[in-house]
Amino acid sequence: MGTTDAEWGGIWEVLGCKWTFHILRFLSTRPAQFNQIKNAIEGLPASTLSTRLKSLREENLVSRSVADSTPPTVTYALTEKGEELAEIIARIEELERRYE
Amino acid sequence: MGTTDAEWGGIWEVLGCKWTFHILRFLSTRPAQFNQIKNAIEGLPASTLSTRLKSLREENLVSRSVADSTPPTVTYALTEKGEELAEIIARIEELERRYE
DNA sequence: CCGTATCCCCTAGGATACTG
DNA sequence: CAGTATCCTAGGGGATACGG
Numbered sequence A, B: 001m002g003t004t005d006a007e008w009g010g011i012w013e014v015l016g017c018k019w020t021f022h023i024l025r026f027l028s029t030r031p032a033q034f035n036q037i038k039n040a041i042e043g044l045p046a047s048t049l050s051t052r053l054k055s056l057r058e059e060n061l062v063s064r065s066v067a068d069s070t071p072p073t074v075t076y077a078l079t080e081k082g083e084e085l086a087e088i089i090a091r092i093e094e095l096e097r098r099y100e
Numbered sequence C: 001c002c003g004t005a006t007c008c009c010c011t012a013g014g015a016t017a018c019t020g
Numbered sequence D: 001c002a003g004t005a006t007c008c009t010a011g012g013g014g015a016t017a018c019g020g
Helices: A011-015 A020-027 A032-041 A046-058 A080-099 B011-013 B020-027 B034-040 B044-060 B080-099
Strands: A062-067 A075-076 B062-069 B075-077
Touching: A011 A020, A011 A046, A011 B080, A020 A032, A020 A046, A020 A075, A020 A080, A032 A046, A032 A075, A046 A062, A075 A080, A080 B011, A080 B062, A080 B080, B011 B020, B011 B044, B020 B034, B020 B044, B020 B075, B034 B044, B034 B075, B044 B062, B075 B080
Parallel strands: none
Antiparallel strands: A062 A075, B062 B075
16 A cells, blocks of 8 residues: 555656656667666666666566577667657647747 | 756646646636635645646746625636637547547 | 645666676 | 666655644
8 A cells, every 4th residue: 555546657657757858758769788778867776777677568568589599699678668668748748848 | 957957847847746637627618716616526625736736837837816795705727728728638638538 | 624744665767787 | 888786864744633
């Protein structure tokens, strides 16, 4: 109890977290590897990225795939649901710009 | 420092807070008084509503008006910006419903 | 009726260091 | 390269109580 009130959860839980919208926005431009995301977003700690990606995957917003190359390459990408959310997020940013 | 990284703030700061989207959704149906909001949203403490309304007003998402009736009536309503945000929020809820 | 003040606990998340 | 583990502290937010 406490965090899991009715209707608080799902997307909202992760959307409210710091760095989430940066990560989604970056991944909306292209799939990327862990350190590519980390280096692209200034100030984002690896530990936070790690937990955030986990949450995003649990919400089916981000997918993780491992290519069996040498060395194996891990790639994160938006799912279809994630793409749609990213578009909505872009509208919020546009809204903020318009009223600033 | 800490909370005020570049581009973290504004709408995102308050949007991530618990109860925010409940409040916005309720106000999107009609303007309301403090206790009407409080009573409509189960579990929402008055102290939290108080601070949340303050943040929402600072972001120009919610307006507060006092009618000089007897007794004076205080009414909260969405601003135009707030209405637009509420619409976007509705799209997120619709997105979640579609993929659940 | 309309809030704000205070206390207190609990978790998010930053720093750092370390592993496969 | 791709993470996880640990530690620490700042602040969110619930309970309660009180003022206008």
